[in-house]
Amino acid sequence: MGFVNVKKKEVLIKIVYYGPGRGGKTTNLDYINNKFKERIKTDMVSIKTHGDRTLFFDFLPVDIGKIKGFDIKIQLYTVPGQVKYNATRKLVLKGVDGLVFVADSQVEMREKNKLALEQMKENLAAMNKDIAKIPLVLQYNKADLREEGIPLLDFETLEQDLNSDLGVPSFEGSAVTGYNVVKTLKKAISLTMISFKKELL
Amino acid sequence: MYGISQEQLDEIDSLLIHELIGVGVHSAIVVDVAGNVIAEHDNGNNTTIDVHSFAALAAGNFAAVDAMAQLVGEQEFSLHFHKGETESIHFSKVNSDILLITIFGNDISLGFLRLKTTEVIEKIKSIWTTTQY
Numbered sequence: 001m002g003f004v005n006v007k008k009k010e011v012l013i014k015i016v017y018y019g020p021g022r023g024g025k026t027t028n029l030d031y032i033n034n035k036f037k038e039r040i041k042t043d044m045v046s047i048k049t050h051g052d053r054t055l056f057f058d059f060l061p062v063d064i065g066k067i068k069g070f071d072i073k074i075q076l077y078t079v080p081g082q083v084k085y086n087a088t089r090k091l092v093l094k095g096v097d098g099l100v101f102v103a104d105s106q107v108e109m110r111e112k113n114k115l116a117l118e119q120m121k122e123n124l125a126a127m128n129k130d131i132a133k134i135p136l137v138l139q140y141n142k143a144d145l146r147e148e149g150i151p152l153l154d155f156e157t158l159e160q161d162l163n164s165d166l167g168v169p170s171f172e173g174s175a176v177t178g179y180n181v182v183k184t185l186k187k188a189i190s191l192t193m194i195s196f197k198k199e200l201l
Numbered sequence: 202m203y204g205i206s207q208e209q210l211d212e213i214d215s216l217l218i219h220e221l222i223g224v225g226v227h228s229a230i231v232v233d234v235a236g237n238v239i240a241e242h243d244n245g246n247n248t249t250i251d252v253h254s255f256a257a258l259a260a261g262n263f264a265a266v267d268a269m270a271q272l273v274g275e276q277e278f279s280l281h282f283h284k285g286e287t288e289s290i291h292f293s294k295v296n297s298d299i300l301l302i303t304i305f306g307n308d309i310s311l312g313f314l315r316l317k318t319t320e321v322i323e324k325i326k327s328i329w330t331t332t333q334y
């Protein structure tokens with residue numbers, strides 16, 4: 001849950017990137033880290049296995065400036081995607097304010113995307129959070145692979161699979177090239193800020 | 202989203218400064234279980250840490266050890282301690298929302314530190330009675 005510090009005049013917001021293993025969550029944060037170097041004062045924290053897979057989480061704090069005199073500090077996290085790490089995913093979801101679900105557009109990832117989203121819903125429900133009430137953006141990642149002739153799920157199929165009940169903002173993206181990475185994040189931040197303003201400002 | 206009042210923040214700051222930094226603790230941080238920094242103070246002499254990253258890791262670490270406690274049939278391990286060559290870290294749970302973390306050197310005994318943190322925790326508990334929004 002976001003923390004408002006009236007003394008330091010800052011608001012801390014937690015946005016979590018969730019999705020199937022190897023979908024591109026860490027790569028999203030890497031891109032943001034490079035793109036906004038000047039606004040990110042610290043190194044990205046990544047807890048990885050030897051095989052370079054996310055073991056616990058990645059953490060990247062980004063300052064986005066002031067709203068109504070409050071410094072807005074966005075804290076980006078990724079969860080580990082591998083199926084066996086659900087206990088860890090639950091820990092990272094604690095106190096989440098906004099979510100980006102990174103789906104892998106490759107045809108063979110279709111079921112894995114659905115399963116990951118289903119499990120995200122369950123994990124939120126276990127924390128008494130309703131997926132319909134939490135700011136959420138979907139990213140259909142790896143769109144760049146289309147040009148290499150790799151079969152991808154088309155936008156309509158992904159929408160049908162993942163977004164027909166939710167009806168949230170969704171973007172094709174490529175975390176490797178940066179296509180729509182910032183757009184995805186900005187949307188997640190603005191949805192989160194809207195839900196905050198309702199509560200606070 | 203939630204917050205506490207200016208008065209509550211002032212009281213917590215004053216506790217950290219007087220009861221912990223004042224007795225030789227290098228750094229004292231209150232974080233919530235989501236990894237947000239609520240309050241932090243240091244003595245200005247030791248290495249400054251990146252407090253937001255530290256808080257994210259501390260909350261994650263605490264949650265992980267809590268989950269381990271449940272696996273071995275404990276409710277919780279209410280405090281954790283990591284000993285370094287010159288700096289050590291002590292984590293303790295204040296209530297279900299927040300943790301107190303202290304970083305201290307070899308000049309302070311663990312017994313003394315525990316005594317101090319226990320006192321501070323009781324006081325923070327009595328300050329943390331309401332949250333806002």
Ligand SMILES: Nc1nc2c(ncn2[C@@H]2O[C@H](COP(=O)(O)OP(=O)(O)O)[C@@H](O)[C@H]2O)c(=O)[nH]1
Pocket residue numbers: 019020021022023024025026027028054078081102141142143144145173174175176177
């Ligand atoms: N072609 C392509 N590869 C990607 C993209 N995003 C991530 N990858 C690759 O997919 C693999 C897994 O990415 P990673 O960010 O570690 O996935 P995570 O498990 O969701 O954190 C890596 O080899 C990335 O380079 C993308 O947009 N396009």
Ligand SMILES: [Mg+2]
Pocket residue numbers: 025026027053054078079080081
């Ligand atoms: Mg990863």
